[in-house]
Amino acid sequence: MGWLSTISPCLIDRLMDILFPPLCACCLAPIMPEEKESTGLCTGCLSKISPLTPHCCSVCGTPFHSSSGIDHVCGDCIKNPPEFTWLRSLFWYHGPIRDLVCDLKFRFKFHTLNAIGALTRKTVFLEEFNEALPQMTIVPIPVSRSRMQERGFNQALLMAREIFPGQTVSYNLLTRKREVRQQASLSLEERQKNVRGSFLARDGVRGRKILLFDDVFTTGSTIKEATRTLLAAGAVEVRALTFARTPKKEN
Ligand SMILES: [Zn+2]
Numbered sequence: 001m002g003w004l005s006t007i008s009p010c011l012i013d014r015l016m017d018i019l020f021p022p023l024c025a026c027c028l029a030p031i032m033p034e035e036k037e038s039t040g041l042c043t044g045c046l047s048k049i050s051p052l053t054p055h056c057c058s059v060c061g062t063p064f065h066s067s068s069g070i071d072h073v074c075g076d077c078i079k080n081p082p083e084f085t086w087l088r089s090l091f092w093y094h095g096p097i098r099d100l101v102c103d104l105k106f107r108f109k110f111h112t113l114n115a116i117g118a119l120t121r122k123t124v125f126l127e128e129f130n131e132a133l134p135q136m137t138i139v140p141i142p143v144s145r146s147r148m149q150e151r152g153f154n155q156a157l158l159m160a161r162e163i164f165p166g167q168t169v170s171y172n173l174l175t176r177k178r179e180v181r182q183q184a185s186l187s188l189e190e191r192q193k194n195v196r197g198s199f200l201a202r203d204g205v206r207g208r209k210i211l212l213f214d215d216v217f218t219t220g221s222t223i224k225e226a227t228r229t230l231l232a233a234g235a236v237e238v239r240a241l242t243f244a245r246t247p248k249k250e251n
């Protein structure tokens with residue numbers, strides 16, 4: 001072995017940090033090696049991130065304005081109980097969180113995945129179902145065929161693999177049966193109609209406990225339809241987790 005083998009890997013890391021100073025995954029400002037190890041973000045970006053708190057509906061995860069109890073069910077879930085048993089989102093979709101998701105989805109900056117994984121592992125919600133996780137099959141919300149051709153990847157699948165290392169992430173149990181119109185400009189009712197019947201679940205979901213994963217929660221129409229499809233195909237339970245959540249629009 002050459003002289004290189006006598007240098008400790010730690011020293012090599014230090015040298016690399018001097019030659020190629022680590023940069024914030026979001027704003028590209030230089031960061032300290034400790035920040036690179038922790039989340040890969042600078043303190044400025046970290047301070048602008050708002051994690052969702054446990055003060056939310058214990059079923060659908062809708063955040064409560066007050067810091068009231070963590071075992072409350074919201075009015076919507078009492079009136080129309082959703083078919084999923086549990087839905088949580090980790091961060092508000094704004095500032096650096098939106099930048100990380102958009103950099104991945106639209107600018108193909110795959111290095112953001114490290115920061116997305118590291119930030120997620122620091123949230124309280126993962127602890128909530130850590131024990132149940134090994135029995136669950138993680139299913140990312142699939143993208144349509146045209147989106148797949150245009151983008152070349154499913155961001156929810158890449159994020160799920162980063163967030164749940166060592167866990168089976170199944171990308172073919174749920175697929176898109178048909179194309180759906182762009183959802184962004186649609187009302188809640190139009191979104192529900194738009195996604196109705198758009199998923200197809202494989203026989204392999206029968207008897208499974210599923211954790212659906214998506215990048216951003218907007219109105220929940222997509223997750224509700226995916227849940228309906230999975231339960232109809234024989235899944236025993238569906239929970240859902242999204243990395244980010246848009247603030248609720250008042251209709
Ligand atoms: Zn930054």
Ligand SMILES: [Zn+2]
Nearest residue numbers: 057060074077
């Ligand atoms: Zn609720």
